[in-house]
Amino acid sequence: MIVEILKPEFVARISGVDAGAGPTDGEIAEIHAALDRYAVVVLRGQHLDDDRQLAFARRFGTVEATTSARRKRLGVPGLVDLANINDDGEIFERSDEPHLFSLANQLWHTDSSFKSTPARYSMLSCREATATGGETEFADLRAAYDALAPEVKATLDGLVTEHAFIHSRRVLGFEGNVPAVEAMQPVWRPIVHVHAGSERTSLYLASHASRILGWPVPEARLLLFELTEHAAQPQFVYRHTWQAGDFVLWDNRCTMHRGLRYPMDQRRDVRRVSTTDVDSRLMVNDAELAATR
Ligand code: OGA
Numbered sequence: 001m002i003v004e005i006l007k008p009e010f011v012a013r014i015s016g017v018d019a020g021a022g023p024t025d026g027e028i029a030e031i032h033a034a035l036d037r038y039a040v041v042v043l044r045g046q047h048l049d050d051d052r053q054l055a056f057a058r059r060f061g062t063v064e065a066t067t068s069a070r071r072k073r074l075g076v077p078g079l080v081d082l083a084n085i086n087d088d089g090e091i092f093e094r095s096d097e098p099h100l101f102s103l104a105n106q107l108w109h110t111d112s113s114f115k116s117t118p119a120r121y122s123m124l125s126c127r128e129a130t131a132t133g134g135e136t137e138f139a140d141l142r143a144a145y146d147a148l149a150p151e152v153k154a155t156l157d158g159l160v161t162e163h164a165f166i167h168s169r170r171v172l173g174f175e176g177n178v179p180a181v182e183a184m185q186p187v188w189r190p191i192v193h194v195h196a197g198s199e200r201t202s203l204y205l206a207s208h209a210s211r212i213l214g215w216p217v218p219e220a221r222l223l224l225f226e227l228t229e230h231a232a233q234p235q236f237v238y239r240h241t242w243q244a245g246d247f248v249l250w251d252n253r254c255t256m257h258r259g260l261r262y263p264m265d266q267r268r269d270v271r272r273v274s275t276t277d278v279d280s281r282l283m284v285n286d287a288e289l290a291a292t293r
């Protein structure tokens with residue numbers, strides 16, 4: 001296995017491993033260590049199918065249950081369909097509801113921050129890439145934290161944010177039907193935590209974050225916008241240009257990501273599996289909530 005650094009302390013490219021062929025425990029341990037240190041790991045030339053992608057993800061923990069009530073194309077529990085392709089295999093129309101709903105993936109976010117147990121790793125497999133656009137950008141929330149002014153760090157100390165799935169859809173003005181499975185109870189998360197993979201301090205931000213405990217909502221939203229804008233500066237961002245066969249792994253605890261716009265007359269088939277953050281440091285208990293209130 002060869003580890004090349006694409007962005008220092010943030011993105012590593014690993015070659016010489018076949019993710020679909022059932023890597024050895026040693027290979028998995030090396031990929032795991034790279035994920036914990038760098039946060040984004042790029043594998044290329046991986047011709048995965050859904051079962052192999054799932055089997056690979058299971059080597060890193062428990063696979064998250066999927067909640068999509070909108071797409072039936074894949075039919076494999078655990079796989080999240082992020083393609084622009086409908087259940088009949090055709091490219092979505094511009095006004096199709098599952099497509100409009102998925103557009104929120106183009107807002108800076110981290111996966112499943114709104115679930116009672118958030119996601120740890122996400123693993124996105126590209127089966128068909130667009131010729132133009134459709135890149136995915138990743139922002140390093142540890143480097144972004146490090147670069148904050150001391151007074152901003154002091155302001156953030158102890159703050160907790162509310163994360164609600166539906167908030168990211170409301171931001172885009174989505175007005176369609178929201179099935180019960182998506183109407184999840186909001187959860188509270190620290191805005192700063194020590195990332196368990198690297199023991200470095202990190203921001204924790206997402207398009208799902210809507211409020212800060214004890215703050216007026218407009219002030220909270222402004223701070224969340226400001227921090228997101230800060231973290232999205234080029235020095236903290238890696239942009240991945242997809243080719244079919246790419247398999248990109250990332251740590252949701254210390255990154256944000258977003259898809260970029262692409263022409264809708266081109267097929268884009270990307271499929272994700274995420275693992276759950278067992279023993280998460282992103283939990284806020286009732287006593288902490290009561291103390292902040
Ligand atoms: C995801 C995601 C963005 C993209 O897989 O979780 O947000 O570029 N993807 O498809």
Ligand code: MN
Nearest residue numbers: 105109110111
């Ligand atoms: Mn995502």
